[in-house]
Amino acid sequence: MSFTFKDFPADRDDLRADVLNGLAASQKSIPPKYFYDEAGCRLFEAICAQPEYALTRTERALMASRLPDIAAAIGPVDCIVEPGAGDCAKVRLLLDALHPAHLVVMDIAGDPLATAAEALSRDYAGLAVTALGMDFVHDLEAAAPHLPAGRRLIYYPGSSIGNFPPDAATALLTRFRQLAGAEGQLLIGFDLKKDPQRLHRAYNDAAGVTAAFNLNLLERLNRELGADFDPSRFSHYAFYNPVAGRIEMHLVSLAGQDVSVAGRRFHFALGETLHTEHSYKFRRDEFSALANSAGWQLAGEWEHDGFAVQLYGSR
Numbered sequence: 629m630s631f632t633f634k635d636f637p638a639d640r641d642d643l644r645a646d647v648l649n650g651l652a653a654s655q656k657s658i659p660p661k662y663f664y665d666e667a668g669c670r671l672f673e674a675i676c677a678q679p680e681y682a683l684t685r686t687e688r689a690l691m692a693s694r695l696p697d698i699a700a701a702i703g704p705v706d707c708i709v710e711p712g713a714g715d716c717a718k719v720r721l722l723l724d725a726l727h728p729a730h731l732v733v734m735d736i737a738g739d740p741l742a743t744a745a746e747a748l749s750r751d752y753a754g755l756a757v758t759a760l761g762m763d764f765v766h767d768l769e770a771a772a773p774h775l776p777a778g779r780r781l782i783y784y785p786g787s788s789i790g791n792f793p794p795d796a797a798t799a800l801l802t803r804f805r806q807l808a809g810a811e812g813q814l815l816i817g818f819d820l821k822k823d824p825q826r827l828h829r830a831y832n833d834a835a836g837v838t839a840a841f842n843l844n845l846l847e848r849l850n851r852e853l854g855a856d857f858d859p860s861r862f863s864h865y866a867f868y869n870p871v872a873g874r875i876e877m878h879l880v881s882l883a884g885q886d887v888s889v890a891g892r893r894f895h896f897a898l899g900e901t902l903h904t905e906h907s908y909k910f911r912r913d914e915f916s917a918l919a920n921s922a923g924w925q926l927a928g929e930w931e932h933d934g935f936a937v938q939l940y941g942s943r
Contacts, residue, residue, distance in 0.1 A: 636738075644853060647853060668845070694930045709775065711768070711784060730775075733745050781815060787935075802923060817935065818915055836864075854889075865880045877904050881901070
């Protein structure tokens with residue numbers, strides 16, 4: 629077993645600055661990366677198990693059924709790099725098919741990542757596993773010294789790219805290309821545009837798990853920034869915006885109220901929202917055009933039940 633963990637501790641001032649700046653904007657907002665404290669990670673795993681949220685199951689089914697074709701299209705790789713790896717469960721299929729010598733995983737939730745990656749390293753005796761506890765959106769380039777030489781595959785599943793507006797998504801894909809190197813590849817999964825009612829149900833599950841996930845953000849701010857949010861005075865609100873092609877997730881204030889965060893006061897009017905996440909959906913040609921603008925060339929694509937996986941090489 630070869631396992632290395634390097635922590636890039638999240639700067640509490642970053643959380644403070646991001647939250648204070650977001651609350652001072654005309655549309656109050658908080659970056660979705662702050663969902664993922666320990667409780668948030670557990671709740672997101674529970675979301676993926678809800679019957680309404682088919683994305684994770686659909687991607688897993690696609691990868692399992694088309695894995696021989698996908699592996700053949702990728703070819704030999706020396707290292708798989710997975711930003712936002714979470715519990716490291718999705719990469720196992722690729723490890724079984726590609727047998728790389730190295731795996732580098734990154735996630736903002738460093739401690740859960742380290743636990744999952746160390747367990748994975750025990751299951752793959754010949755694999756060198758490096759786990760980087762980092763906010764890869766800000767610090768992606770800091771991962772470069774931890775990558776071995778050789779052919780790299782960037783693996784970005786789960787439609788996580790949908791959390792970024794188009795310009796930011798293009799910028800991130802450009803940085804992935806730079807990290808992958810001249811012969812590198814990108815394997816990426818994304819949710820497709822589909823029946824708006826189906827999308828609406830996925831983010832408004834009957835068990836209320838997504839609502840709890842959204843409201844947990846307020847609990848985190850109370851704990852880490854000394855805020856005094858009363859979660860019972862906010863309500864989860866998620867809907868599909870067909871013009872923008874995205875799910876929008878908000879917390880709606882159920883009353884006119886003042887909230888203190890890190891020593892500053894903010895007013896919420898009745899019905900005012902705190903925006904917490906976008907989740908963009910794509911047509912396949914829309915996404916390939918976006919990736920192409922970031923310097924990637926489409927090399928393969930697979931689709932199953934409203935979800936797509938595409939493979940890219942550098943242009």
